[in-house]
Amino acid sequence: MTDETRKELEIKIKALIVKSELDIFDMEQNSKPISPENSIGRISRMDAINNKSVVEAALRNKRQKLGKLKVALANIDKQGFGICMQCKNPIQPARIMFMPESSRCVHCAARR
Numbered sequence: 001m002t003d004e005t006r007k008e009l010e011i012k013i014k015a016l017i018v019k020s021e022l023d024i025f026d027m028e029q030n031s032k033p034i035s036p037e038n039s040i041g042r043i044s045r046m047d048a049i050n051n052k053s054v055v056e057a058a059l060r061n062k063r064q065k066l067g068k069l070k071v072a073l074a075n076i077d078k079q080g081f082g083i084c085m086q087c088k089n090p091i092q093p094a095r096i097m098f099m100p101e102s103s104r105c106v107h108c109a110a111r112r
């Protein structure tokens, strides 16, 4: 990986981290506990509960991705960055640009 690509990637990862943190903040606002004395009625309440579990699942994914992005940012200057953890070949640059948090190449990720 060239220094230029690395620099570009670093900027991109930082932007993605900020975006993820904002998304997580938004989603947390949407997954506030539903109060039992809610006057919205039974059906709406069931809707609210369904929405809440959807938001919570999405929130878990977001948090996982944010964690991986932070790891990627911490490792970006290290030798092993951009190397597939499974086959030790370089990860395709397009893949890293698209998903900087990936630690495996396209082939290994497809095989799991």
Ligand SMILES: [Zn+2]
Pocket: 084, 085, 086, 087, 088, 089, 104, 105, 106, 107, 108, 109
């Ligand atoms: Zn691989």
